Amino acid sequence: MATWRGSLALLALLVLLALQTFRWLLRALLSPLWTPTPARDLSGDVVLITGGGRGIGRQLALEFARQGVSKVVLWGRTESCLRDACHAVRSLGTECHYTVCDVANREQVYREARAVRDKVGDVSILVNNAGVVHGKPLLESDDDALLKTQHINVLAQFWTLKAFVRGMLERGSGHVVSVSSVLALAAIPGATDYCASKAAGYALAESLALGLSGTPGVRATTVLPYHTSTDMFRGMQPRFPWLFPPLEPETVARRTVQAVREGRAFLLLPWTMNFLIIMKSILPQPALDEIYKFTGSYTCMQTFKGRG
Numbered sequence: 001m002a003t004w005r006g007s008l009a010l011l012a013l014l015v016l017l018a019l020q021t022f023r024w025l026l027r028a029l030l031s032p033l034w035t036p037t038p039a040r041d042l043s044g045d046v047v048l049i050t051g052g053g054r055g056i057g058r059q060l061a062l063e064f065a066r067q068g069v070s071k072v073v074l075w076g077r078t079e080s081c082l083r084d085a086c087h088a089v090r091s092l093g094t095e096c097h098y099t100v101c102d103v104a105n106r107e108q109v110y111r112e113a114r115a116v117r118d119k120v121g122d123v124s125i126l127v128n129n130a131g132v133v134h135g136k137p138l139l140e141s142d143d144d145a146l147l148k149t150q151h152i153n154v155l156a157q158f159w160t161l162k163a164f165v166r167g168m169l170e171r172g173s174g175h176v177v178s179v180s181s182v183l184a185l186a187a188i189p190g191a192t193d194y195c196a197s198k199a200a201g202y203a204l205a206e207s208l209a210l211g212l213s214g215t216p217g218v219r220a221t222t223v224l225p226y227h228t229s230t231d232m233f234r235g236m237q238p239r240f241p242w243l244f245p246p247l248e249p250e251t252v253a254r255r256t257v258q259a260v261r262e263g264r265a266f267l268l269l270p271w272t273m274n275f276l277i278i279m280k281s282i283l284p285q286p287a288l289d290e291i292y293k294f295t296g297s298y299t300c301m302q303t304f305k306g307r308g
Ligand SMILES: NC(=O)C1=CN([C@@H]2O[C@H](COP(=O)(O)OP(=O)(O)OC[C@H]3O[C@@H](n4cnc5c(N)ncnc54)[C@H](OP(=O)(O)O)[C@@H]3O)[C@@H](O)[C@H]2O)C=CC1
Pocket: 050, 051, 052, 053, 054, 055, 056, 057, 075, 076, 077, 078, 079, 081, 101, 102, 103, 104, 129, 130, 131, 132, 152, 179, 180, 181, 182, 224, 225, 226, 227, 228, 229, 230, 231, 232, 233, 307
């Protein structure tokens, strides 16, 4: 009798949960129709981009400038790239500053963050974009390279978040962008430490976004791009490149800034990668293995050259 009552209560709870989920889903889908959120005006914003000297970071700097931010600050390791990117931003009429800062070095991050506050002002948009890949299989990787990937791709984000998010919370406004990767959700062999770092970064960003949900003025956006045609993954190729062409860094930058303006929490690029996630959730592993083999995802790193 007691078991029977218990099962009925569980069933009622499940029905209630299903109805609630349906209500939340409807609300999420329909509310933009009657209360469209106006795109955020970026004109007073100071944006700091890590790894802003080249690749996606450089394009992000240019796109933020085009969308009217007040000031751009670029961090990176190579001064010539930073200087050149800053020059390009200034030619769009936007104030730009750069600093050589190794984001893996937390003392340097804290020191340069103080310097930015003193010289440029409060950072209102932080873009955690800096990243590295060495592209060797795990057993051929030396320990220092494995550590470096985690220090730059994951731990550095802790330091920049600690340096800038407190100020955003005090002011009640700000935005954190994390450039993750589709490899955070579906890993490939030959870049084990990179995939692990991106998965960790994704969990970090997800936790941050949830933690910020009680602070309406401070938001977070996580971008998960597919292969993008910068030098980082040069040479990497799945089996049907015409079917899965790399993204252009300009496209990633444009869609990212748009997501910031719309206050979107997650952005998977291109949208077709959503099918990959659905497939991963419903297909049995042997079927996924066949798809990965057929599309060359298992072997795509064999032609990897990277930045050399
Ligand atoms: N390319 C791709 O296929 C994809 C890339 N991504 C992600 O996008 C982000 C940008 O990559 P992408 O533009 O392609 O790569 P690039 O190699 O072109 O750029 C990486 C940037 O990170 C900077 N960087 C690296 N290490 C450090 C460090 N220790 N301190 C400060 N800056 C550093 C580099 O600066 P410097 O040159 O001065 O060292 C450079 O500006 C990365 O997080 C990457 O993981 C995501 C999905 C796909």
